[in-house]
Amino acid sequence: METTHLVTILQASIAPFVLISGIGLLLLSMTNRIARPTDIIRRLLVELGTAKESDKQSLLTQITLLRKRCALLRTSIALSILAIVCVGGVTLLLYASLLLSIKLHILIQILFGGSLVSLIASLLFLLQDIRITLRSLDLEIDRHKNALKSQ
Structure with a gap:
């Protein structure tokens, strides 16, 4: 294989690897976020x-919201992993396409588009988790306010 051909292959692989790195950092953030509600x-x-009977409903609501957050984060994590797998597939197909001179452009475009759609969906689930986090925080604040009033 000529050096120029190898350089072309490496150049084509750089962008997907940068994307994998970025998604990996998001994935790290998500896995850190899921540990908190489980604890x-x-x-x-x-x-x-x-707990007192008056606090039990509030605690059950909190638990329900936290469990919903865990499910959202699990989905977000799965979609991020799918995006990484798609980008990895793009890299392999780019390599095979350039090395073997096979036309795989349509498959590469589909996989790359799939990775972007998966990443966007993952971020939307993460945004939903953040919305629920703030709702849960509001419930906790209300519970403490009510506890202070009853004293």
């Missing part, structure tokens, strides 16, 4: 056993 659910379940 809080465990703490609230313990608290639920000793």
Whole structure:
């Protein structure tokens, strides 16, 4: 294989690798985010056993919202991983296309488009998680306000 041909292959692979790096950082953020609600659910379940009857409904609502966040984050993580797999496929197909002189442009375009759609969907699920996080925070603030009023 000529050096110029190898350089062309490497140039074609750089952009997908940068995209994989960026998605990987988002994925790291999402996996860190999912640890938090799972820990809080465990703490609230313990608290639920000793809570006053007036607080139980609030705790159950919090647990439900946190569980919904976990499901959203799981979906977001899965879509991010799918985006990485698609970009990896793009890289392999680019390499095969250039190395073997096979026309795979349509398949490459489909996979690249799929990776972008998957990434956008992942970010929308992450945005939904953030919305629920703020709603959950509002419920927690209200619960503490009510506890202060009743004292």
